[in-house]
Amino acid sequence: MIKLRKIFILSIALLFASVLFADMVVPVSALPQSARSFIQNTFPNAQIFKVEGDDGKFKAKLNNGIEIKFLPNGEWESIDSDYTPIPPTVLPNAVQNTVKNSYPQALITDVEKEFGNYKIKLNNMTELFISSSGQLIGQKMDD
Template sequence: MTKKLFALLITLTIISTSSAFADWIVPASSLPENAKNFIHQIYPDAQIWKAERDDGKFEVKLSNGSKIDFLYNGEWDSIDGKYNTIPFSALPQTAANTIKNTYPNAVIIEIEKEWGNYKVKLNNFMELFITSEGQLMGQKFDD
């Protein structure tokens, strides 16, 4: 009986300890190569200020205030400009052209990938839903 109780106590301790330290700060060098390349391509003047790893995903904060979430394989999942401009080059050219044609005076402040499509927030409070081929699937005012 005491062996079972001891084993249960050890298991509970391991579970509570692992969830308490879910986010680990890691060196920028531990990011996947394509994630580092993406950052340097999209934000060539920004420095990586902080990189965290959580269950194989990475959250990167840049010196310009932007935050990028990467999947374990180094593909970006979301970009939050924190109300700073996200370059159109972060998107496929067809999706970027759709945004430029629909709202020529707006800039991107947040992008999220959703099932191969993109949810894009603009500085004019519009939220666009665009396929990777550039088709505008919908839009709404996001106040």
């Protein structure tokens, strides 16, 4: 009986902790202005339908299937797409050129900034690792 009570209390505590630390829906106006401008300029035909905030970071979900994670300063950290290609213009010119020269017909479906480098997934199941200066560091087939 005591063991069951401990399990029950532990379960309630874990449930409370998960709710307490979960992303919270916030108004679009909570996004930094630079993040809202980025969305408007990069995806002009899309509407923001949900914004979540957690520990100063934000996640914006757009009605075209794009999800963008932003740092507290409004700089994007990652962009993920279900079915809408991500414009190469989100990348520095050197990185854009490397992607275009490596796979000219492929579309970008996911971009992530990692320690000054970029991890880019393409619609041909290829994952590229490119430095901010445009050097191709590595590539692999995405599984």
